[in-house]
Amino acid sequence: MFVIRALVHQANTYVRPGDAPTDREVRTMSKKRTVLLAAATAAACCAVLGAAPAQAAPAKGRVLRVTSTEDTGRPGTLRWALEQSNAADGTDRIEIGKPAGIIRITSPLPVITHAVTITGAGTDRAGHPVVGIDGSSFIDTSTMDSCPGWTSGSGPNVRSIHAPGLAVEDSGNVTISGLTVRNFCIGLLALRSHDDTFAGNYLANNVGAAGIEVTGDDGAGNSTTGLSVRNTVAHNTFVNNGDGMEYTRGTSDGTITDNVFEAPRDAPGGFLPSQDIEFAGDGDNGNLIAGNTFLGGFSDGLQLSGDSDVVRDNLFAHQAEAIQAGGTHQLIEDNTLTGNHEGIVVSGASTTLTRNEISGDGAPVSACNAGGICATDPAYPTDVLGIDRGAGGVTPDDAGDTDGIQNFPVITTATSRNTTSVTATLASRPSTRYRIEFYADRKANPSGYGDGRTYLTSAVVTTDGKGNAKLALPTSAVRHITADGGRVTATATDLTTGSTSEFSASVAVR
Numbered sequence: 001m002f003v004i005r006a007l008v009h010q011a012n013t014y015v016r017p018g019d020a021p022t023d024r025e026v027r028t029m030s031k032k033r034t035v036l037l038a039a040a041t042a043a044a045c046c047a048v049l050g051a052a053p054a055q056a057a058p059a060k061g062r063v064l065r066v067t068s069t070e071d072t073g074r075p076g077t078l079r080w081a082l083e084q085s086n087a088a089d090g091t092d093r094i095e096i097g098k099p100a101g102i103i104r105i106t107s108p109l110p111v112i113t114h115a116v117t118i119t120g121a122g123t124d125r126a127g128h129p130v131v132g133i134d135g136s137s138f139i140d141t142s143t144m145d146s147c148p149g150w151t152s153g154s155g156p157n158v159r160s161i162h163a164p165g166l167a168v169e170d171s172g173n174v175t176i177s178g179l180t181v182r183n184f185c186i187g188l189l190a191l192r193s194h195d196d197t198f199a200g201n202y203l204a205n206n207v208g209a210a211g212i213e214v215t216g217d218d219g220a221g222n223s224t225t226g227l228s229v230r231n232t233v234a235h236n237t238f239v240n241n242g243d244g245m246e247y248t249r250g251t252s253d254g255t256i257t258d259n260v261f262e263a264p265r266d267a268p269g270g271f272l273p274s275q276d277i278e279f280a281g282d283g284d285n286g287n288l289i290a291g292n293t294f295l296g297g298f299s300d301g302l303q304l305s306g307d308s309d310v311v312r313d314n315l316f317a318h319q320a321e322a323i324q325a326g327g328t329h330q331l332i333e334d335n336t337l338t339g340n341h342e343g344i345v346v347s348g349a350s351t352t353l354t355r356n357e358i359s360g361d362g363a364p365v366s367a368c369n370a371g372g373i374c375a376t377d378p379a380y381p382t383d384v385l386g387i388d389r390g391a392g393g394v395t396p397d398d399a400g401d402t403d404g405i406q407n408f409p410v411i412t413t414a415t416s417r418n419t420t421s422v423t424a425t426l427a428s429r430p431s432t433r434y435r436i437e438f439y440a441d442r443k444a445n446p447s448g449y450g451d452g453r454t455y456l457t458s459a460v461v462t463t464d465g466k467g468n469a470k471l472a473l474p475t476s477a478v479r480h481i482t483a484d485g486g487r488v489t490a491t492a493t494d495l496t497t498g499s500t501s502e503f504s505a506s507v508a509v510r
Helices: 004-014 023-044 078-087 475-483
Strands: 063-066 092-096 102-104 116-120 132-134 164-169 175-177 180-182 186-191 197-199 202-204 210-215 232-234 237-239 243-248 255-257 277-280 288-290 300-304 310-312 315-317 321-325 331-333 336-338 342-346 352-354 357-359 410-415 421-427 433-441 454-462 468-472 487-494
Touching (some): 063 078, 078 092, 180 186, 186 202, 421 487
Parallel strands (some): 063 092, 092 116, 102 132, 132 180, 180 202, 210 243, 255 288, 300 321, 310 331, 321 342
Antiparallel strands (some): 421 468, 433 454
């Protein structure tokens, strides 16, 4: 069961309905989420490990215990354990005990080329791992110049695979859990690797490409097929990374769940946060992004580019754009978006949006890097929307619905005389089935169109030969409108193509 369900319930008690959350409220969300995450992190990581003497070279499949703070090849050091594991035929387990603490790495660690499990022992009161690795002894992360691919004003380059803390290359079935990984260009890198799991880690100040990068890059910036598949990133915490995560160039069928992307704080000079999660390149298909918490300060919370990804049960707050939905056949459902500048910006075809609760758009959030939006840029949207299908304000309905952007419904009646009554019409393609979803609002979006703070219900209609349909909001849902703010808005989804419209105009019930 996703941790986010409990989080959303609690976080909403700290956000003024219909308004953007304050910085203090977002910090409260973060603190609450940290508490909820602690139990999940403990489950995701292995049991707390005690100190044990270093072993000689093990037989295959044995445990290698890291107890030394040194970065040498001596027994008991992490470098020694990685070298031993790479040379073995079986699957080893590397346990980093508390005596090792945070190991200061002085040169790149051996690339992991072999199935292995690497675990850390113990967490602090904030739920962060007390053991791990720090790259500041050979990478100066106080300046962006240390990590190639960074372009001032544009953010990190997703083709960069320079200076990772731990790298898995052309391998698979690697698990890395319970570590703090900080002050590298990339925290954890999986390059053309399959069935890996990165869980319960704390990724901080990895200012190049990302805290975690999972990629099928062929080494020349091109996508591969079938090499970067079925990887899992779960229960990690990200802060002050170039991108929080990158899933790029043929990375498919992955799972990204229950991670926390914190707002930047105490960042190095010149640091420009980019996306929390970025999908880029061809072939990033069939991934599940669920139960994550995006706490703001980035140009995008989530940027999609592939096909048939599922985005479910996430919380987005204080982003310039919460979700950039590129690619095709994306399913975005049951998410909570609050206090962002814009909600969901859709550029891809056949994108389905359903039961997403969106409020507080128009917050003064701007981020200029990596395709983000700047308040000083003429393109910076002023007609900010909960759902923007044209990335330029409301896209009016067109006759016959032939422009490739699904028409939205029109609320024709919204009265509360005697009994509350809401009716709507849809003018779209002829003889086609549509799902109409109704939402309650506390106030209209700054554009006058809907945000959709509270999902009410849905109904399926079929248009006539001229493309027209009429419907009424079911009686069972009508009574919730006044309680949830007194305004109503709606969307339409073509059940043949899967494409969802923008919100209709927000209408007050009178």
